[in-house]
Amino acid sequence: MAENSKSAVMVLAPPEAASDPAQQKPFQLVKYFSVTSLVIILLFTLAISSVVSQRAAQLVLHKREQYALLLAENLNHQVMVRFVVPALRDYGGINVGQPSQFSLLDAVVRNTIHSFQVLQVNILDLEGNIIYSTQPDYISRLGAAGAAFRTAVTGSHASLLEPPLEFLELGGHRPMVLKTFIPLRDERRLTSELGPARAVFEITLDVSEDFKEIWRDQLFIVGMLVGMMVLLFVILRTIVIRGQRIMGLRAALQASLEEQLHHSERLAALGRMIAGVAHEIRNPLGIVRSTAELLGSRVEPKQRPLAQVIVEESSRLNRIVTEFLDFARPQNPELRPLLAEEVLERNLSALAPEAQRAGVEVVRRFSTRPLPALGDSDLLYRAFLNIFNNAIQAMEEQGGGTLTVSTSQAEAGGRQWVVIAVEDSGPGFEPEAAGRLFDPFFTTKEKGTGLGLSIVSSIVAGHRGRVEVGQAAGGGARVEVRLRAAG
Numbered sequence: 373m374a375e376n377s378k379s380a381v382m383v384l385a386p387p388e389a390a391s392d393p394a395q396q397k398p399f400q401l402v403k404y405f406s407v408t409s410l411v412i413i414l415l416f417t418l419a420i421s422s423v424v425s426q427r428a429a430q431l432v433l434h435k436r437e438q439y440a441l442l443l444a445e446n447l448n449h450q451v452m453v454r455f456v457v458p459a460l461r462d463y464g465g466i467n468v469g470q471p472s473q474f475s476l477l478d479a480v481v482r483n484t485i486h487s488f489q490v491l492q493v494n495i496l497d498l499e500g501n502i503i504y505s506t507q508p509d510y511i512s513r514l515g516a517a518g519a520a521f522r523t524a525v526t527g528s529h530a531s532l533l534e535p536p537l538e539f540l541e542l543g544g545h546r547p548m549v550l551k552t553f554i555p556l557r558d559e560r561r562l563t564s565e566l567g568p569a570r571a572v573f574e575i576t577l578d579v580s581e582d583f584k585e586i587w588r589d590q591l592f593i594v595g596m597l598v599g600m601m602v603l604l605f606v607i608l609r610t611i612v613i614r615g616q617r618i619m620g621l622r623a624a625l626q627a628s629l630e631e632q633l634h635h636s637e638r639l640a641a642l643g644r645m646i647a648g649v650a651h652e653i654r655n656p657l658g659i660v661r662s663t664a665e666l667l668g669s670r671v672e673p674k675q676r677p678l679a680q681v682i683v684e685e686s687s688r689l690n691r692i693v694t695e696f697l698d699f700a701r702p703q704n705p706e707l708r709p710l711l712a713e714e715v716l717e718r719n720l721s722a723l724a725p726e727a728q729r730a731g732v733e734v735v736r737r738f739s740t741r742p743l744p745a746l747g748d749s750d751l752l753y754r755a756f757l758n759i760f761n762n763a764i765q766a767m768e769e770q771g772g773g774t775l776t777v778s779t780s781q782a783e784a785g786g787r788q789w790v791v792i793a794v795e796d797s798g799p800g801f802e803p804e805a806a807g808r809l810f811d812p813f814f815t816t817k818e819k820g821t822g823l824g825l826s827i828v829s830s831i832v833a834g835h836r837g838r839v840e841v842g843q844a845a846g847g848g849a850r851v852e853v854r855l856r857a858a859g
Contacts, residue, residue: 490506705834719753737779780793
């Protein structure tokens with residue numbers, strides 16, 4: 373076939389034009405979604421873990437402070453009953469500096485805090501001096517004189533965490549203690565009311581393990597959140613990718629449909645023009661031919677060849693005009709069940725003398741179980757006539773060849789198809805012509821209108837079929853026509 377190229381297969385049903393990617397700047401939905409959602413997920417995870425950890429830290433501190441208050445209340449009672457009263461009775465006053473009184477107070481304190489997780493207990497006077505400590509080397513030192521101590525001097529209690537938690541600190545990586553300051557009050561009165569603060573208890577609790585537990589819980593929470601967020605991210609990203617793919621396919625389909633519409637409008641306008649011109653040419657052409665035939669019958673024998681030339685050229689022009697009219701004429705097939713093999717046999721029988729003259733051998737490879745197709749036998753005859761003529765002309769230029777015609781069945785898109793393949797051993801299509809094979813008036817032959825494959829495409833499209841053009845296994849051209857199966 374002279375209109376073939378050894379390039380990739382091209383499918384037309386009807387012809388479609390590829391859009392220019394350089395002119396398209398699609399919104400990269402997946403990219404922006406991935407970056408944005410990932411940042412939001414990370415920030416959300418950090419925010420949740422921070423809020424949870426801060427809340428857990430507050431609960432631990434509150435729990436530990438209540439624990440220290442209960443311990444201080446018990447310690448206050450034990451010191452008043454078991455130390456202050458005996459000291460006043462036996463020594464006439466309180467002086468912790470005396471070894472006997474210190475030993476008594478130390479025994480009371482240690483027995484009270486025994487089995488409790490207390491790191492240290494200090495007793496401070498109202499000036500902030502340490503008058504007793506479970507750590508003897510702290511005695512006589514100046515204790516904490518901060519806001520918490522002053523609050524305890526006024527009769528309330530206060531706690532502070534050392535070292536204090538930093539913003540967004542996960543915790544668990546350094547020792548931490550909770551210091552609670554509680555006033556030591558007089559209980560000797562007969563009423564239920566307590567007296568003013570006589571001294572201040574400083575109870576130090578080790579909360580490192582509590583914050584390590586918070587740290588482990590926080591890691592678990594962060595891990596769970598990250599896992600859930602990643603799963604949600606993957607699901608949403610999959611949905612977005614699928615949505616973008618669908619939108620891309622719809623955009624491509626819309627562009628293809630728009631191009632088909634524009635192509636059809638151009639062909640319709642071209643067809644109307646061709647039809648008008650062809651009719652205007654055909655009438656005087658018939659007069660020229662009939663006049664030439666009349667002159668040939670009247671002139672002398674030596675002048676008759678000139679008249680015969682006019683007749684032959686008029687006939688050739690008439691065939692060209694007929695092709696123009698076939699292209700311009702709307703193809704409205706009357707679809708009926710038919711056997712493609714019968715239509716092909718009709719074509720091959722009509723072209724047998726031409727194929728023999730060109731040295732072309734015809735090989736038939738028809739299906740053993742023909743499947744009826746929906747089609748218009750006359751229109752399909754004209755379509756295959758163009759295909760066979762192109763193949764024969766291409767092989768004639770190189771001294772002959774083999775024309776192989778085969779039929780088969782295929783299933784695609786949930787539908788049965790009858791496949792007719794025509795292969796030749798000719799030179800094939802030229803590579804630069806691959807994208808223009810179905811354009812009207814495009815041809816690589818010195819003689820020809822370039823409407824052959826355009827008419828084929830128009831007829832097959834009217835049958836809602838497909839035309840595929842590619843390279844034959846033997847190196848020639850291959851044209852494959854797919855028609856819908858009947859039933």
